[in-house]
Amino acid sequence: MTLEKRFQVFISSTFRDLVEERQAVLRAVLELDHMPAGMELFPAADETAWQLIKDVIDGSDYYVLIVGGRYGSLDETGIGYTEKEYEYAILLKKPVIPLLHENPNNLPRDKTEIDEVAWKKLQAFRKKIEQRHTCVYWSTADDLKAKVIVGLTTAVKRHPTVGWIRADQVPSGATLSDVLTLRERVSELEKELERTRTEPPPGTEDLLKGDDPLAITFRFDARIPGEFMSEKKYKAKINPTWNEIFAGVAPSMINEASDFDLRRAFKKHMSQLAIEEFQDKKDLKGKEFRNFTFLDHDIDTCIVQFRALGLIRESDKKRSVKDTATYWSLTPYGDRLMVQLRALRKSPADIQRAAGTAEQASDDDAT
Numbered sequence: 001m002t003l004e005k006r007f008q009v010f011i012s013s014t015f016r017d018l019v020e021e022r023q024a025v026l027r028a029v030l031e032l033d034h035m036p037a038g039m040e041l042f043p044a045a046d047e048t049a050w051q052l053i054k055d056v057i058d059g060s061d062y063y064v065l066i067v068g069g070r071y072g073s074l075d076e077t078g079i080g081y082t083e084k085e086y087e088y089a090i091l092l093k094k095p096v097i098p099l100l101h102e103n104p105n106n107l108p109r110d111k112t113e114i115d116e117v118a119w120k121k122l123q124a125f126r127k128k129i130e131q132r133h134t135c136v137y138w139s140t141a142d143d144l145k146a147k148v149i150v151g152l153t154t155a156v157k158r159h160p161t162v163g164w165i166r167a168d169q170v171p172s173g174a175t176l177s178d179v180l181t182l183r184e185r186v187s188e189l190e191k192e193l194e195r196t197r198t199e200p201p202p203g204t205e206d207l208l209k210g211d212d213p214l215a216i217t218f219r220f221d222a223r224i225p226g227e228f229m230s231e232k233k234y235k236a237k238i239n240p241t242w243n244e245i246f247a248g249v250a251p252s253m254i255n256e257a258s259d260f261d262l263r264r265a266f267k268k269h270m271s272q273l274a275i276e277e278f279q280d281k282k283d284l285k286g287k288e289f290r291n292f293t294f295l296d297h298d299i300d301t302c303i304v305q306f307r308a309l310g311l312i313r314e315s316d317k318k319r320s321v322k323d324t325a326t327y328w329s330l331t332p333y334g335d336r337l338m339v340q341l342r343a344l345r346k347s348p349a350d351i352q353r354a355a356g357t358a359e360q361a362s363d364d365d366a367t
Contacts (some may be wrong), residue, residue, distance in 0.1 A: 003032075005163040007156065010057050010094075011038040013066035017111040021066060022147035028062075032152060035164070051076075055256060061161040063089040066098045067129065069104035069112030071122040083125050090132075091324055095159040097151040098129050099144060102137035131300055134308075160187065175320055191316065200333060201310040211310050213239040214302070216270060218294045224288040227317045234284075238277050239268070245269070245302055246311060250338035256315045256329040266299045267292065303328075311337060353367060 009029045013022060022038070031037040037056050057063065065086055072080045089096060101365075104112055104122070113119040129135060136151055138144040208214070216238050223231035241324075248269030252262060271292040278284050306312045311334035315327035330338060 004342045005165050006034050007039050007061040007161065007163045007328040008035045008059060009062045009064055009152065010060035010085075010089070011036055012080055012082055012089070013065070014068065014070045014080075015069045017107075018066060018068050020141045021068065021144050025064060025066060025148050028145045029152065029221055032149060033232055034152070034301040042124040050084075053085060056095075057085065057089055057092065057094065060149050061160075061163055062093065062097060062152060062155055063094040064152070065089075065099065065129070066144070067098070067100045067122075069107035069122070070099060071113055071118045071125065080121065080125070083121075086129070095155045095161065096133060096281055097148070097155055098135045099147060099151070100135050100137050101130065102139050120136065123204060124205060125284045131304055165364070196274035204309050207308055208305065209242050211241045211243060212300075213241055214245065215239055216294065216298050218270065218274065218292060220271075220274065220293070221291040222289050236274065236278065238274055240273050242305070242309075243271065243337075246306060246334075246337065247341035248272070250311075250330060251300075252341070253328055253330045254338075256317065256327050259328065260327050262303070264300050266293055266302060270294055272303075306334070310334070323326075 011022060011025050011029070015022070026036045026038075037060055063086075065082075067082075072082050074080055075084060086096070113122055136147050138147055217235070218237075219233065219235050221231050221233055226245065243265075249262065249265045252265040257265065271289075274292060275289050279289070303312070310331055312328050313331050315329045317327065319327075
């Protein structure tokens with residue numbers, strides 16, 4: 001018996017400027033035989049309303065985010081309700097399908113923000129989404145509808161969720177148990193197949209990688225050892241290659257690393273690269289380096305790039321419900337590249353020493 005599973009799809013956006021677009025998305029969801037859900041007719045003006053919105057997101061399988069030219073109304077803390085809904089969906093690890101207008105600057109006046117503060121909030125929100133996801137960009141309601149159909153279909157295949165079936169289609173307990181067991185096994189095999197991939201994913205040919213450099217700006221303090229009053233502040237830049245950066249932080253993810261620990265590994269490795277770069281410079285030779293400060297933007301860029309290159313992925317290990325932190329692990333391809341970059345290789349001198357050599361030691365060699 002084939003189960004006709006349907007999914008609840010939460011549609012999140014500002015409302016007054018995107019009425020036509022929301023209708024197009026709603027029709028797209030219905031044409032796929034899924035159930036659209038959204039709170040555009042129920043403004044979230046108090047805690048009771050916000051709790052209702054959270055309940056609807058809780059019960060949804062997928063989260064469609066539409067961003068046009070308006071940031072929308074704010075809650076008491078100054079965050080827009082659309083962004084608040086998005087952050088809640090991220091917290092629940094709901095599959096997100098982000099659709100951003102390709103050029104909000106060209107939207108009519110009644111469909112875009114005219115307040116400078118709201119416009120800056122919208123730009124920051126868009127940037128956050130683009131850093132977290134591979135986004136799809138739309139220009140018209142019809143274009144949006146077509147891209148929702150493609151995006152939702154892909155999400156259902158890549159991120160299968162619980163969904164809903166009609167009560168009269170539910171098989172007997174034993175049969176249902178068999179179906180669920182098989183479904184779990186298929187999911188395990190799909191994840192295992194993904195884990196065994198040791199080649200870069202398609203579409204990465206044009207991305208910066210390998211020996212391509214990345215400019216990293218930072219600040220640090222330097223002083224003569226023991227002379228606290230000699231400390232001076234410096235602003236500097238290094239240009240490590242992507243391979244140099246990855247080789248330094250990859251070992252921290254062998255057994256996975258929390259987002260906090262991974263960022264700490266980036267800062268530690270970049271600090272070491274900076275010391276190696278500047279320790280012999282004329283004005284800094286012999287000085288003690290400390291208080292390195294790197295831009296979060298640069299670290300975000302590295303994480304996004306390594307993810308795009310197929311070197312790291314968000315860990316899918318099951319955790320406590322209270323543990324909402326993000327964890328990163330190496331993909332098989334990332335593990336392979338780490339070994340290639342970090343494994344020690346023999347040199348002719350190593351081979352000679354392996355055969356056994358001896359020479360007279362001077363007095364200076366005595367310990």
